Amino acid sequence: MNRKDMLGLRDVSREEITEILNTAERFRNVxxxxxxxxxxxxxxxxxxxxxxxSTRTRMSFDLAAKRLSADTLGFSASSSSTKKGxxxxxxxxxxxxxxxxxxxxxxxxxxxxxxxxxxxxxxVLNAGDGINEHPSQALLDMLTMRxxxxxxxxKTVAIVGDVYHSRVARSNIFGLxxxxxxxxxxxxxxxxxxxxxxLGVEVRHSIDEVVEDADVVMMLRIQRERLQPGMMSTxxxxxxxxxxxxxxxxxxxxxxxxxxxxxxxxxxEMSPAVADGKQSVxxxxxxxxVAVRMALLYLxxxxxxxxxxxxAV
Amino acid sequence: MNRKDMLGLRDVSREEITEILNTAERFRNVxxxxxxxxxxxxxxxxxxxxxxxSTRTRMSFDLAAKRLSADTLGFSASSSSTKKGxxxxxxxxxxxxxxxxxxxxxxxxxxxxxxxxxxxxxxVLNAGDGINEHPSQALLDMLTMRxxxxxxxxKTVAIVGDVYHSRVARSNIFGLxxxxxxxxxxxxxxxxxxxxxxLGVEVRHSIDEVVEDADVVMMLRIQRERLQPGMMSTxxxxxxxxxxxxxxxxxxxxxxxxxxxxxxxxxxEMSPAVADGKQSVxxxxxxxxVAVRMALLYLxxxxxxxxxxxxAV
Amino acid sequence: MNRKDMLGLRDVSREEITEILNTAERFRNVxxxxxxxxxxxxxxxxxxxxxxxSTRTRMSFDLAAKRLSADTLGFSASSSSTKKGxxxxxxxxxxxxxxxxxxxxxxxxxxxxxxxxxxxxxxVLNAGDGINEHPSQALLDMLTMRxxxxxxxxKTVAIVGDVYHSRVARSNIFGLxxxxxxxxxxxxxxxxxxxxxxLGVEVRHSIDEVVEDADVVMMLRIQRERLQPGMMSTxxxxxxxxxxxxxxxxxxxxxxxxxxxxxxxxxxEMSPAVADGKQSVxxxxxxxxVAVRMALLYLxxxxxxxxxxxxAV
Numbered sequence: 001m002n003r004k005d006m007l008g009l010r011d012v013s014r015e016e017i018t019e020i021l022n023t024a025e026r027f028r029n030v031x032x033x034x035x036x037x038x039x040x041x042x043x044x045x046x047x048x049x050x051x052x053x054s055t056r057t058r059m060s061f062d063l064a065a066k067r068l069s070a071d072t073l074g075f076s077a078s079s080s081s082t083k084k085g086x087x088x089x090x091x092x093x094x095x096x097x098x099x100x101x102x103x104x105x106x107x108x109x110x111x112x113x114x115x116x117x118x119x120x121x122x123x124v125l126n127a128g129d130g131i132n133e134h135p136s137q138a139l140l141d142m143l144t145m146r147x148x149x150x151x152x153x154x155k156t157v158a159i160v161g162d163v164y165h166s167r168v169a170r171s172n173i174f175g176l177x178x179x180x181x182x183x184x185x186x187x188x189x190x191x192x193x194x195x196x197x198x199l200g201v202e203v204r205h206s207i208d209e210v211v212e213d214a215d216v217v218m219m220l221r222i223q224r225e226r227l228q229p230g231m232m233s234t235x236x237x238x239x240x241x242x243x244x245x246x247x248x249x250x251x252x253x254x255x256x257x258x259x260x261x262x263x264x265x266x267x268x269e270m271s272p273a274v275a276d277g278k279q280s281v282x283x284x285x286x287x288x289x290v291a292v293r294m295a296l297l298y299l300x301x302x303x304x305x306x307x308x309x310x311x312a313v
Numbered sequence: 314m315n316r317k318d319m320l321g322l323r324d325v326s327r328e329e330i331t332e333i334l335n336t337a338e339r340f341r342n343v344x345x346x347x348x349x350x351x352x353x354x355x356x357x358x359x360x361x362x363x364x365x366x367s368t369r370t371r372m373s374f375d376l377a378a379k380r381l382s383a384d385t386l387g388f389s390a391s392s393s394s395t396k397k398g399x400x401x402x403x404x405x406x407x408x409x410x411x412x413x414x415x416x417x418x419x420x421x422x423x424x425x426x427x428x429x430x431x432x433x434x435x436x437v438l439n440a441g442d443g444i445n446e447h448p449s450q451a452l453l454d455m456l457t458m459r460x461x462x463x464x465x466x467x468k469t470v471a472i473v474g475d476v477y478h479s480r481v482a483r484s485n486i487f488g489l490x491x492x493x494x495x496x497x498x499x500x501x502x503x504x505x506x507x508x509x510x511x512l513g514v515e516v517r518h519s520i521d522e523v524v525e526d527a528d529v530v531m532m533l534r535i536q537r538e539r540l541q542p543g544m545m546s547t548x549x550x551x552x553x554x555x556x557x558x559x560x561x562x563x564x565x566x567x568x569x570x571x572x573x574x575x576x577x578x579x580x581x582e583m584s585p586a587v588a589d590g591k592q593s594v595x596x597x598x599x600x601x602x603v604a605v606r607m608a609l610l611y612l613x614x615x616x617x618x619x620x621x622x623x624x625a626v
Numbered sequence: 627m628n629r630k631d632m633l634g635l636r637d638v639s640r641e642e643i644t645e646i647l648n649t650a651e652r653f654r655n656v657x658x659x660x661x662x663x664x665x666x667x668x669x670x671x672x673x674x675x676x677x678x679x680s681t682r683t684r685m686s687f688d689l690a691a692k693r694l695s696a697d698t699l700g701f702s703a704s705s706s707s708t709k710k711g712x713x714x715x716x717x718x719x720x721x722x723x724x725x726x727x728x729x730x731x732x733x734x735x736x737x738x739x740x741x742x743x744x745x746x747x748x749x750v751l752n753a754g755d756g757i758n759e760h761p762s763q764a765l766l767d768m769l770t771m772r773x774x775x776x777x778x779x780x781k782t783v784a785i786v787g788d789v790y791h792s793r794v795a796r797s798n799i800f801g802l803x804x805x806x807x808x809x810x811x812x813x814x815x816x817x818x819x820x821x822x823x824x825l826g827v828e829v830r831h832s833i834d835e836v837v838e839d840a841d842v843v844m845m846l847r848i849q850r851e852r853l854q855p856g857m858m859s860t861x862x863x864x865x866x867x868x869x870x871x872x873x874x875x876x877x878x879x880x881x882x883x884x885x886x887x888x889x890x891x892x893x894x895e896m897s898p899a900v901a902d903g904k905q906s907v908x909x910x911x912x913x914x915x916v917a918v919r920m921a922l923l924y925l926x927x928x929x930x931x932x933x934x935x936x937x938a939v
Binding site: 063066 | 403408410
């Protein structure tokens with residue numbers, strides 16, 4: 001892979017995605033060892049720059065960087081000069097002047113990571129920009145699917161919920177269609193408008209329709225803060241029409257995978273029995289997250305070469 | 314010691330406590346060196362998970378982990394997904410999926426660390442759970458006492474204040490009685506109810522009674538937030554009846570040790586002259602805190618073997 | 627240099643400043659390498675103790691410590707026991723008991739760092755105390771000037787804005803006059819009172835007067851929170867009378883350096899065209915900040931000796 005940045009999967013090729021997933025597979029065992037650390041990025045500076053709250057994504061990237069022996073530096077909305085009215089570009093110019101190697105950015109504005117990537121020499125990793133993309137999440141989702149399905153080619157992935165406002169869904173749609181999978185989406189009309197077919201997906205309005213022939217059902221988190229009044233009458237009603245419970249799951253293929261980007265609203269988008277059930281691979285997604293982020297940092301920053309397995313790192 | 318977790322001192326044996334204190338003694342000199350670091354836990358991941366505010370305990374554990382060369386990752390109430398409504402178990406499952414080696418948890422719910430310890434393979438260190446236990450604090454207290462008294466066997470330790478609501482007091486009571494010390498407690502009736510004798514302590518209601526024949530006087534912090542209205546009329550009245558000042562201290566044995574878990578409310582539970590006086594070992598407690606926490610992490614995580622002294626680590 | 631602390635430049639000699647700047651020059655290349663790390667302070671504990679919000683200064687010190695291989699520990703107002711009513715001295719005694727090597731402190735009270743420096747054996751680095759001093763900022767400013775001007779001796783530095791309330795200005799005034807530079811200040815009467823001549827500077831009231839013959843123009847940030855009502859009618863009026871725009875800059879010497887400690891209020895104290903123009907060295911200041919802070923930590927803590935260049939570290 002010959003990229004400086006990972007901004008989104010819209011323009012990432014099948015070969016590149018395959019290389020990332022293969023590299024992640026090799027890094028995965030590092031986290032299983034007693035000494036969970038390789039010297040690949042020793043002495044590099046990785047800045048996590050989160051202008052929206054996050055726990056798991058920030059921790060996952062931080063851990064990925066530390067397990068590659070990089071130094072990490074945190075930067076969050078609450079402590080930031082942006083509160084003093086500084087623009088994103090000025091903040092970034094200042095970080096730039098401290099000579100970082102990579103910046104992991106989460107920002108409410110779609111395109112913020114792209115703006116930094118164009119302006120600066122260091123690697124930018126998009127950890128979520130508005131409703132645009134969240135590529136590392138989609139890559140860890142795809143790695144989890146590949147683990148179970150062997151390949152993504154020809155598989156059917158159903159994404160259910162507020163697809164329109166989900167950066168996780170968008171990155172998955174780009175990545176999965178590139179890999180030859182078919183994506184069908186379902187949700188209320190305001191969350192899955194017909195125009196989404198332009199992204200190369202099939203739009204349906206009933207969860208039952210998409211669950212029955214899917215290899216993977218990915219349930220999205222309802223982000224109450226992103227919803228406009230009137231989009232759904234109540235959370236209960238949403239849950240009744242679009243939540244995944246055992247009754248619905250029993251109509252799916254017996255080996256269907258259930259995924260969720262977390263954190264789960266238990267009892268809303270999925271019932272606890274489904275979240276913790278035998279088809280759920282939600283926690284494997286989290287484990288793969290660290291591996292995928294190690295792979296991205298390694299590939300973008302050009303760490304020390306690794307051999308046939310990560311033991312040789 | 315053959316434990317995965319340190320949840321409380323209620324069921325920890327005299328042999329185990331002795332091993333922890335002896336190990337802490339050997340680690341204590343690491344913090345006195347110029348290079349305050351041993352490679353014992355290199356590549357291990359230690360997560361500090363504080364759902365209640367803390368400065369000294371979090372710092373002390375963080376420093377202990379770093380001085381053992383572990384990687385540390387912070388996780389606090391303010392940045393956490395628990396604000397998004399995620400349950401503790403879901404948050405823990407996510408942390409688990411990132412393959413940590415140990416989690417240091419402080420939580421307002423008694424039993425929260427035990428729940429995690431039962432569910433997960435990594436070590437759980439209880440850094441304070443509700444009004445239940447705070448074992449590392451009691452261990453550092455006992456190390457400080459042992460430094461000065463030679464042994465805990467047969468010694469008398471007075472604990473004064475809101476003993477009933479104090480996790481520090483409870484852990485000390487369990488540990489000290491196990492080690493053969495006698496514990497007497499004093500405070501207002503609502504804070505030292507007669508039922509506390511079930512814990513194997515003597516309950517008295519006057520501070521003067523307990524101070525006069527004690528080897529150690531441990532003053533507790535008044536936690537205003539834990540008090541119900543009506544428990545004490547005013548802070549001043551509390552201070553008059555249960556505060557430790559020089560007058561009271563002069564009636565004690567000349568070599569009595571004065572302890573406090575910090576942070577001190579100066580002028581409330583003890584006067585500045587006592588806090589800074591020659592009998593006060595409050596800051597030795599803090600120093601021993603880092604050593605005890607290094608010992609706990611080392612013993613629970615099975616770090617690289619250490620020789621006769623920590624130089625050999 | 628034979629000092630324990632860096633509290634301010636008021637009493638720092640020309641030889642000492644020169645040694646700091648020379649050492650910073652040798653460390654500057656560490657941040658340009660792929661492996662941005664030297665083992666100089668391995669195993670040392672550096673605590674950042676910021677009781678006022680900060681992004682760039684905290685990050686810059688944190689990075690400086692990490693690039694010297696020290697372990698860093700953060701401590702901020704929001705997480706601190708000072709919220710529980712603990713005094714600064716008690717908090718510091720607790721940190722002391724954990725055996726740190728250096729504390730970087732920012733505090734709203736002038737003199738807070740000095741109080742700690744007198745009381746404790748570890749190094750104290752003042753990162754800003756009230757309106758008193760901010761010595762590392764002035765040192766990085768002076769390094770930036772020396773880079774371009776060759777020497778500070780005989781040069782004229784204009785400082786414009788709320789000089790009276792600026793710790794950046796005060797430290798620069800002490801350092802620059804020690805190095806043989808001439809300092810002229812300009813601003814509204816309440817911000818540049820005539821009494822400032824006691825500091826060895828010339829006080830003028832028009833920006834145009836000071837810009838025209840300056841080698842360096844340092845624009846200060848307007849700290850709205852420090853201003854009393856009545857000091858200036860509006861931000862716009864301030865900008866009209868004391869802001870630096872291209873018209874004003876064109877009357878200066880063609881090689882004048884434009885500096886600003888950041889974060890910039892664009893359009894207030896300087897126009898974007900000036901901030902981003904070819905005379906601006908604002909981002910070089912930030913880069914030099916990491917190098918100067920590495921030099922300070924190295925010199926104060928007595929790190930491993932370095933040879934003719936930092937490669938030998």
